[in-house]
Amino acid sequence: MANKATKPASGAGKPAARPAAKPAARPAAKPVVVNPGTPAPKSGQYLPVKGGPEVTVPKGHRIPPTPKGGPSKLVDPTKNKSGK
DSSP: OOOOOOOOOTTSSSOOOOOOOOOOOOOOOOOOEEOTTSBOSSOEEEEETTSOOOEEEOTTSBOOOOTTOSOEEEEEEOOSGGGO
16 A cells, blocks of 8 residues: 555644633613602613502603602613613
């Protein structure tokens, strides 16, 4: 048999691949909690902290009173540029 050149094992001549760098983790944003009667800082759906139905409030409009009293939390912000 003739001398056959053997191929090096795969990856033998290549440098070791580096693992992909993870992007820096962003700090968690503070939840938007607003008391009744104050203007909404962002448009979206607000849920009373102590329970009750969600209400949709546009930016700048006052948060309505809650059934059990207490503040409301922004749970679903509006996904458009006007509600920033």
